[in-house]
Amino acid sequence: MDNNDTEETMKRDFIRDLINTDLTSGRFSGKVQTRFPPEPNGHLHVGHAKSICLNFGLASEYGGICNLRFDDTNPATESLEFVESIRQDIEWLLGHELSNEPVFASSYFEQLYEWAELLIKLGKAYVDDQGAETISAQRGNFTEPGANSPFRDRTSEENLILFREMREGIFPEGFCVLRAKISMEHENMSMRDPVLYRIRNESHFRTGDDWIIYPTYDWAHGQSDAIEGVTHSLCTLEFDSHRPLYDWFLEQLGIAEGERPYQTEFARLNFTHTVLSKRLLKRLVDESVVKSWDDPRMPTLSGLRRRGYPPSAIRAFCDHIGIAKTNSTHEIELLESFVRDELNQSSDRKMAVINPLKLTITNWPEGRTEYRDATNNPNDSSKSSRKVPFSGDLFIEQEDFMEEPPLKFYRLAPGREVRLRFGYFITCNEVIKDGNGTPVELLCTYDPETSGGKAPDGRKVKATLHWVEASNCVEGSVFTYERLFASEHPDTSTDVFKDLNKSSLSMHSSAKFEPSIETLKDGEVVQFERLGYFCKDDSDTNLFHQTIGLRDEWANIQKQNNLK
Numbered sequence: 066m067d068n069n070d071t072e073e074t075m076k077r078d079f080i081r082d083l084i085n086t087d088l089t090s091g092r093f094s095g096k097v098q099t100r101f102p103p104e105p106n107g108h109l110h111v112g113h114a115k116s117i118c119l120n121f122g123l124a125s126e127y128g129g130i131c132n133l134r135f136d137d138t139n140p141a142t143e144s145l146e147f148v149e150s151i152r153q154d155i156e157w158l159l160g161h162e163l164s165n166e167p168v169f170a171s172s173y174f175e176q177l178y179e180w181a182e183l184l185i186k187l188g189k190a191y192v193d194d195q196g197a198e199t200i201s202a203q204r205g206n207f208t209e210p211g212a213n214s215p216f217r218d219r220t221s222e223e224n225l226i227l228f229r230e231m232r233e234g235i236f237p238e239g240f241c242v243l244r245a246k247i248s249m250e251h252e253n254m255s256m257r258d259p260v261l262y263r264i265r266n267e268s269h270f271r272t273g274d275d276w277i278i279y280p281t282y283d284w285a286h287g288q289s290d291a292i293e294g295v296t297h298s299l300c301t302l303e304f305d306s307h308r309p310l311y312d313w314f315l316e317q318l319g320i321a322e323g324e325r326p327y328q329t330e331f332a333r334l335n336f337t338h339t340v341l342s343k344r345l346l347k348r349l350v351d352e353s354v355v356k357s358w359d360d361p362r363m364p365t366l367s368g369l370r371r372r373g374y375p376p377s378a379i380r381a382f383c384d385h386i387g388i389a390k391t392n393s394t395h396e397i398e399l400l401e402s403f404v405r406d407e408l409n410q411s412s413d414r415k416m417a418v419i420n421p422l423k424l425t426i427t428n429w430p431e432g433r434t435e436y437r438d439a440t441n442n443p444n445d446s447s448k449s450s451r452k453v454p455f456s457g458d459l460f461i462e463q464e465d466f467m468e469e470p471p472l473k474f475y476r477l478a479p480g481r482e483v484r485l486r487f488g489y490f491i492t493c494n495e496v497i498k499d500g501n502g503t504p505v506e507l508l509c510t511y512d513p514e515t516s517g518g519k520a521p522d523g524r525k526v527k528a529t530l531h532w533v534e535a536s537n538c539v540e541g542s543v544f545t546y547e548r549l550f551a552s553e554h555p556d557t558s559t560d561v562f563k564d565l566n567k568s569s570l571s572m573h574s575s576a577k578f579e580p581s582i583e584t585l586k587d588g589e590v591v592q593f594e595r596l597g598y599f600c601k602d603d604s605d606t607n608l609f610h611q612t613i614g615l616r617d618e619w620a621n622i623q624k625q626n627n628l629k
């Protein structure tokens with residue numbers, strides 16, 4: 066699991082093998098250039114992290130560059146808001162600013178248009194006056210060939226005039242499209258006269274009303290790669306069937322084989338208990354299932370950031386899983402184990418009580434407050450500590466007390482003695498209840514001889530509880546989270562919302578914290594003793610989001626797998 070330098074230099078996978086072969090053969094004159102091409106129509110999710118780590122990682126390993134290229138060819142769904150958030154998320158994930166400014170497919174619209182005219186002049190593209198439905202119906206399927214459009218044999222001259230008229234806005238939206246003229250019988254459906262341009266009466270967030278025709282993904286993508294000088298165009302497996310088309314366009318445009326970029330596909334990242342599709346994530350926001358794109362339950366990079374995931378843990382996870390050619394689904398617990406390992410090393414310990422129960426020490430000297438030494442981080446070599454106030458008025462966790470404890474409940478109960486962390490041994494003598502019979506206060510005594518956490522007579526206790534002193538505490542809220550989807554594999558084929566976990570968020574609004582939490586920075590993650598890791602929200606209130614629990618669920622899964 067460790068991600069040290071030796072492993073870094075030895076990284077091997079089929080993409081790196083291809084690049085090494087290209088370097089040896091002198092293809093691209095030793096240059097390696099990649100790109101990460103998101104469409105600015107939503108926020109990035111953790112699946113994108115794999116592609117970002119791969120593309121930016123390769124550029125840095127091979128001393129090349131990686132462009133963040135916005136694939137902004139669909140004006141209806143794209144916006145500047147997404148451009149900005151995508152850049153911010155990438156810089157957060159990588160841990161540094163981009164070394165070169167982002168680029169945009171829309172910057173190439175004029176060049177793409179000229180290339181389309183060139184295709185027309187070569188007799189390799191035509192204007193089709195049929196509607197989208199007819200074109201789709203004529204494509205055939207895997208077993209049957211498609212049918213030629215009645216407009217397929219228009220002359221180059223005629224097509225050129227019509228295409229220029231398309232650009233000028235003579236035709237209404239949907240009236241006609243520009244298609245490549247390849248073959249309607251091609252065994253690869255992507256090659257059956259794909260659409261290159263469609264009419265869209267929409268303003269574009271960058272080019273405004275300059276254009277009325279917009280290129281499709283297929284037409285824009287490889288050509289944008291070529292314009293930028295990309296060498297290795299890496300995409301996910303679903304683009305596999307588009308590869309021959311990618312090559313066909315560049316070949317028609319006269320770019321020599323050894324010089325043109327080429328596409329290689331790798332497996333998408335998928336996780337259990339979540340969905341990684343912008344369309345579905347957008348629905349979760351639009352239908353108010355979650356509060357926003359950066360809701361800590363969302364698998365978006367902004368959601369994980371808000372939840373306190375260290376970007377280095379996501380990068381280490383991506384390194385660990387590597388690159389493969391077959392799709393698979395990773396257990397979300399594996400990603401979480403990387404987060405936990407990292408936070409265990411990096412985060413300070415604090416004490417907090419999420420669901421408080423009042424505890425009064427009846428033999429504590431009136432008016433006295435002690436300042437107890439508490440270790441900040443047992444994994445930190447400096448072994449620094451802080452002072453935590455302690456008195457006879459405390460809060461403990463409701464869960465840590467049971468009036469009639471079942472077997473194996475070792476925490477506090479009437480007549481039982483336990484240790485308070487960094488404090489003393491206490492014994493519960495009396496339970497005060499409200500009208501409903503719910504305990505509201507515990508009356509306890511402490512043993513002043515146990516100040517060092519041990520009893521001089523050697524008697525043992527079975528539990529150590531965390532606590533917060535009442536008169537100096539800070540009040541606030543803690544949000545704890547469960548999986549957004551209850552099922553391991555949410556069923557995206559029907560209504561995926563059926564699989565939602567109804568209790569994915571629990572709000573605890575009367576939480577108590579030790580005073581030192583006031584010095585925490587927004588976004589800082591701490592371990593609340595015995596509870597897990599929590600991230601301070603950047604709002605003004607003392608709100609903490611649960612990053613992750615303490616228990617290593619990944620280890621359990623491995624154990625179960627070994628038993629099978």
Ligand code: ATP
Binds near residue numbers: 115
């Ligand atoms: P979604 O399917 O969630 O809508 P997308 O593929 O449409 O995502 P893009 O903005 O087109 O989103 O993706 C940008 C890049 O990220 C593409 O190269 C795509 O292959 C890659 N990518 C998207 N999802 C994943 C994933 N789950 N794992 C790895 N790479 C991904």
Ligand code: MG
């Ligand atoms: Mg896509």
